[in-house]
Amino acid sequence: MNTVGTPDLDAVDLGILRELARDARISVAELGRRVSLSRPAVAERVRRLEEGGVIRGYRADLDLARLGLGLQARVALRPRYRSRRDARRLRERLLTIGHVLSCVHVTGENCYELTVAVRDARHLEEVVEELTALGDTTTSVVLSELVLQGDADVTAWVAPR
Numbered sequence: 001m002n003t004v005g006t007p008d009l010d011a012v013d014l015g016i017l018r019e020l021a022r023d024a025r026i027s028v029a030e031l032g033r034r035v036s037l038s039r040p041a042v043a044e045r046v047r048r049l050e051e052g053g054v055i056r057g058y059r060a061d062l063d064l065a066r067l068g069l070g071l072q073a074r075v076a077l078r079p080r081y082r083s084r085r086d087a088r089r090l091r092e093r094l095l096t097i098g099h100v101l102s103c104v105h106v107t108g109e110n111c112y113e114l115t116v117a118v119r120d121a122r123h124l125e126e127v128v129e130e131l132t133a134l135g136d137t138t139t140s141v142v143l144s145e146l147v148l149q150g151d152a153d154v155t156a157w158v159a160p161r
Contacts, residue, residue, distance in 0.1 A: 072101075090134065099117055
């Protein structure tokens, strides 16, 4: 462990992370072949990365358009009231409203930036109207996504130790 409480990562660990980021369903045997380790050795490294919190979980990448949620928007939200307790309530309220894919607390004029997924413009209007009950909003419709989270090779940004 290094001084900030994260596991020390070597080039093999970064290779494992790179392969899992590309395809989290890869078999342990294939993962081992790609990073030149035996199945037991790669399984142990993956377990260590999971226990160390580097790998937080595995998720399915859903095609929202095929689920009928083809329109995404970014909504900047400035709540009328702000406190730590209100942040927890805001989270609960956003989950109740639904259609919120993410909400991040940011610096600047607005306090929160949300990503929402809806059926169409009318549905977006309904969701934004619910959000305006929480505070002032500014909405931008997503035209296209040039870089997705899974496109970035985060392991290239981390130097092996």
